[in-house]
Amino acid sequence: MISKHFSWRTAWKVARWWLAALVISAFFDVFFPDIKKQMSWGWRVTIVFVEFLSVLLFVFDAIKFIRKMDELQRLLTLTIFLFAVSATLIFFLLWECLDREKFFYHVFGISPDGTIGWGICSVAHVNMLFGGFYGVGFLIFNRRYK
Amino acid sequence: MKNKLRELRAAKEWSQSDLADKLDVSRQTVNAIETEKYDPSLPLAFKVARLFKSKIEDIFELDKD
Numbered sequence: 001m002i003s004k005h006f007s008w009r010t011a012w013k014v015a016r017w018w019l020a021a022l023v024i025s026a027f028f029d030v031f032f033p034d035i036k037k038q039m040s041w042g043w044r045v046t047i048v049f050v051e052f053l054s055v056l057l058f059v060f061d062a063i064k065f066i067r068k069m070d071e072l073q074r075l076l077t078l079t080i081f082l083f084a085v086s087a088t089l090i091f092f093l094l095w096e097c098l099d100r101e102k103f104f105y106h107v108f109g110i111s112p113d114g115t116i117g118w119g120i121c122s123v124a125h126v127n128m129l130f131g132g133f134y135g136v137g138f139l140i141f142n143r144r145y146k
Numbered sequence: 147m148k149n150k151l152r153e154l155r156a157a158k159e160w161s162q163s164d165l166a167d168k169l170d171v172s173r174q175t176v177n178a179i180e181t182e183k184y185d186p187s188l189p190l191a192f193k194v195a196r197l198f199k200s201k202i203e204d205i206f207e208l209d210k211d
Contacts, residue, residue: 070171071187072178145178 014058014065018127021054025124033113051123072145080137087133088126095120148207152180154198169193 028036028047036044066077096119098104104111104118111118120126155165155176162180166173169190178184186194186206195202 070175071190072175072184073172145174145183 010065014061017054017058017061018131021051021058021123022127022131024054025051025122025127029122030124055123055127076141076145079141080134083137083141084130084133087137088129091129091133092120092126147185147209148182149179150205151176151194154200154205155180158198168197 024047036047039047062081066074066081069077099118099120102116105116108118110116120129151165155162160168162173162176166176169176170193171190175184175186179186191202191206195205198205
């Protein structure tokens with residue numbers, strides 16, 4: 001059961017699946033992609049489903065939490081969510097479009113994984129972006145009501 | 147929208163947290179209404195009026211402009 005008022009315990013209950021998706025994806029997609037490459041097709045697909053299931057569970061917990069808020073908190077949180085989702089989508093699309101045109105390769109050279117691609121198409125990257133933009137949105141939109 | 151929430155709360159010697167608990171909202175919401183940064187919904191305005199045994203129009207007043 002998610003409590004109505006903010007506490008670190010509540011924050012943990014809402015964000016735990018977001019964090020789980022981030023950790024799993026960071027491990028297999030960012031830090032140790034070779035381990036995933038050596039796995040069978042079945043295991044690789046299972047990892048993808050586990051990552052997205054975690055994201056889905058996070059969304060359900062976030063919706064449950066938002067529904068219990070009072071009207072001002074709900075207005076603020078939905079505004080921040082909309083800001084974070086929009087900013088993440090725009091940043092992600094811009095980055096991927098630029099990467100497709102080899103923009104980052106021309107500017108920075110070879111990527112850290114030794115290829116010419118600088119793609120950020122992983123749950124870990126998107127979750128980090130969302131978390132960052134949520135923090136920025138929180139600072140911007142809560143300022144007026146402090 | 148102007149309101150007399152701060153005066154009414156002070157008359158009862160309630161803190162913002164006390165009032166927030168009675169209205170089942172957060173202290174942030176009570177503060178935002180008192181400082182006229184946020185206009186409450188109609189159900190919340192009715193709750194406030196009922197709590198102070200007043201009419202909504204005695205507590206909340208629409209700006210003339």
